[in-house]
Amino acid sequence: MLSEQPIQSIRKTIQGYEKEDKAYIAVDCIIFGFDLNEEELKILLVQRDFEPQKGEWSLMGGFLKKDENLDEAAARVLYQLTGLYDIYMEQLGVFSEIDRDPADRTVSIAYYALINIIDHNQEMVDHHSAQWFNLSEIPRLIFDHNKMVNSAIQRLQYKASVQPIGFELLPEKFTMRHLQKLYEAILQRELDKRNFTKKINALDILIKLDEKDKESSKKGSFLYTFDKEKYLQKRAEGFVFKI
Amino acid sequence: MLSEQPIQSIRKTIQGYEKEDKAYIAVDCIIFGFDLNEEELKILLVQRDFEPQKGEWSLMGGFLKKDENLDEAAARVLYQLTGLYDIYMEQLGVFSEIDRDPADRTVSIAYYALINIIDHNQEMVDHHSAQWFNLSEIPRLIFDHNKMVNSAIQRLQYKASVQPIGFELLPEKFTMRHLQKLYEAILQRELDKRNFTKKINALDILIKLDEKDKESSKKGSFLYTFDKEKYLQKRAEGFVFKI
DNA sequence: TTTGATAAGTGTAAAAATTACATTTAAAAT
DNA sequence: ATTTTAAATGTAATTTTTACACTTATCAAA
Numbered sequence: 001m002l003s004e005q006p007i008q009s010i011r012k013t014i015q016g017y018e019k020e021d022k023a024y025i026a027v028d029c030i031i032f033g034f035d036l037n038e039e040e041l042k043i044l045l046v047q048r049d050f051e052p053q054k055g056e057w058s059l060m061g062g063f064l065k066k067d068e069n070l071d072e073a074a075a076r077v078l079y080q081l082t083g084l085y086d087i088y089m090e091q092l093g094v095f096s097e098i099d100r101d102p103a104d105r106t107v108s109i110a111y112y113a114l115i116n117i118i119d120h121n122q123e124m125v126d127h128h129s130a131q132w133f134n135l136s137e138i139p140r141l142i143f144d145h146n147k148m149v150n151s152a153i154q155r156l157q158y159k160a161s162v163q164p165i166g167f168e169l170l171p172e173k174f175t176m177r178h179l180q181k182l183y184e185a186i187l188q189r190e191l192d193k194r195n196f197t198k199k200i201n202a203l204d205i206l207i208k209l210d211e212k213d214k215e216s217s218k219k220g221s222f223l224y225t226f227d228k229e230k231y232l233q234k235r236a237e238g239f240v241f242k243i
Numbered sequence: 244m245l246s247e248q249p250i251q252s253i254r255k256t257i258q259g260y261e262k263e264d265k266a267y268i269a270v271d272c273i274i275f276g277f278d279l280n281e282e283e284l285k286i287l288l289v290q291r292d293f294e295p296q297k298g299e300w301s302l303m304g305g306f307l308k309k310d311e312n313l314d315e316a317a318a319r320v321l322y323q324l325t326g327l328y329d330i331y332m333e334q335l336g337v338f339s340e341i342d343r344d345p346a347d348r349t350v351s352i353a354y355y356a357l358i359n360i361i362d363h364n365q366e367m368v369d370h371h372s373a374q375w376f377n378l379s380e381i382p383r384l385i386f387d388h389n390k391m392v393n394s395a396i397q398r399l400q401y402k403a404s405v406q407p408i409g410f411e412l413l414p415e416k417f418t419m420r421h422l423q424k425l426y427e428a429i430l431q432r433e434l435d436k437r438n439f440t441k442k443i444n445a446l447d448i449l450i451k452l453d454e455k456d457k458e459s460s461k462k463g464s465f466l467y468t469f470d471k472e473k474y475l476q477k478r479a480e481g482f483v484f485k486i
Numbered sequence: 487t488t489t490g491a492t493a494a495g496t497g498t499a500a501a502a503a504t505t506a507c508a509t510t511t512a513a514a515a516t
Numbered sequence: 517a518t519t520t521t522a523a524a525t526g527t528a529a530t531t532t533t534t535a536c537a538c539t540t541a542t543c544a545a546a
Contacts, residue, residue: 016346016347017267017306017346017347017349020267020306020308021267021306021307021308021309022265022266022267022268023265023266023268023307023309024260024263024264024265025265025266025268025350063260063263063264064264064266064339064350065263065264066264066266066341066348067341068341069339069340069341070337070339070350071339091336091337093334093336093337094313094334094336094337094352096307096312096313096314096352097312098309098310098311098312103259103260104259104260105309106260107268107307107313109337109339175523176523176524177522177523192505192506192507193523193524194506194507194524194525194526195504195505195506197524197525198525198526199504214513214514216521216522216523217512217513217514217520217521217522217523218512218513218514218515218520218521218522218523219511219512219513219514219521219522219523219524220512220513220514220522220523221522221523221524222523222524418494419494419495420493420494435534435535435536436494436495436496437495437496437497437535437536437537438533438534438535440495440496441496441497442533457542457543459492459493459494460492460493460494460541460542460543461491461492461493461494461541461542461543461544462492462493462494462495462540462541462542462543463493463494463541463542464493464494464495465494465495
């Protein structure tokens with residue numbers, strides 16, 4: 001059998017894959033943030049300030065380097081724009097149409113990130129001419145970036161309903177209203193307040209603090225935090241998050 | 244603003260991305276088939292017959308070429324092994340650890356395919372020393388292929404429960420039992436026969452034929468086909484498949 | 487022709503989950 | 517004291533899911 005193998009099969013394994021084509025590998029990030037004042041879910045876009053397509057909006061991106069894997073590249077790209085690290089990110093998928101990038105054959109891997117919107121470094125964001133956009137007001141983006149955004153929204157809707165990742169978009173302490181408005185923004189439908197509270201309380205993964213948020217009303221509303229320890233414990237015992 | 248841009252940003256756009264690293268891009272396929280006799284879900288693996296790692300099991304793979312996108316590359320790789328085309332395939336994700344392939348920096352995109360197991364070209368399969376393995380008996384695979392397989396099983400479990408892709412694994416005509424055993428194999432749990440039938444009938448997307456399959460019992464059991472037209476019609480009207 | 491064997495086919499009741507819906511309460515401002 | 521504002525809270529109806537067992541059609545063997 002071995003003697004029948006074409007020589008390049010052996011070359012492939014031992015010396016590399018010289019006969020194959022290479023391509024550039026990019027990473028593009030859909031960065032989600034939740035604006036607590038407007039109660040709107042937003043994404044952070046950068047404006048190209050060089051030709052061609054100067055002035056057009058784009059996802060923040062970068063190229064995969066020799067010495068990093070894709071998760072690392074995505075984290076690096078996010079850091080470059082926001083100054084944030086240790087952020088929840090998830091790979092969405094690969095976009096590989098031949099001419100998606102007119103400059104050169106590049107396949108791009110889309111990632112989405114969930115950040116607490118007030119944490120980002122405003123200077124770095126300004127430096128990239130970046131801006132937050134409501135989901136309903138996303139402009140036309142370069143290349144196939146609108147497809148990536150749509151894919152990210154879909155994935156977020158699914159993921160947020162089966163894993164407690166919504167908290168990544170909120171500050172450490174939040175009110176029940178914040179949480180509900182967040183899920184309404186993600187799922188793009190209104191939720192019943194009493195049923196929502198009931199469901200969240202039944203999950204039993206929040207800690208109700210003694211503290212109140214007095215911003216929104218005279219009465220004030222109690223603040224909560226996500227009890228990650230408890231969630232992990234429960235999950236280990238077979239509990240599944242579901243909203 | 245333009246004048247402040249570093250020169251390579253302009254070069255990038257106009258001439259390509261010379262300063263960036265390139266990599267090989269591979270595609271690996273998790274090929275699922277459902278064995279109606281054994282009532283087992285299986286995947287098709289190929290055996291490396293060249294050094295190094297000769298004799299080890301692997302997913303069928305190939306490299307992305309200049310003139311094709313990843314979906315096309317995946318379809319080509321599937322065709323090379325099975326002789327099948329126009330097959331349901333879905334991208335799973337990218338595997339990009341730096342040293343995942345010892346021969347050269349290669350990122351691989353995993354795809355899974357669902358085929359009617361009796362359709363494949365046995366000669367082509369034999370030619371690649373390929374073999375079907377039960378999900379519970381997957382051997383150790385090269386590189387990160389075991390991770391890919393696990394990821395595929397998870398994705399299939401999710402996808403098959405929210406989209407009618409199970410039929411891709413069955414022949415044109417199948418019995419209610421076939422369908423139930425298939426879902427049991429995918430979901431890896433037993434289902435109640437009466438509840439299952441009730442649920443499937445409620446979906447109202449199958450056509451019950453006058454024909455019976457007499458293989459399995461004296462009485463014989465009615466054959467069904469998936470009514471794709473009807474499903475697409477219903478989906479357009481807001482119906483969502485759910486098992 | 488009767489009997490036995492085999493898997494197919496079928497319904498109902500209990501439990502759980504989801505939905506719809508309106509009033510009272512706390513606190514600040516006037 | 518009165519007004520204003522959003523927070524907090526429970527119940528009943530509906531829908532969905534689950535558990536569960538006997539009859540039927542057909543062939544093969546006695």
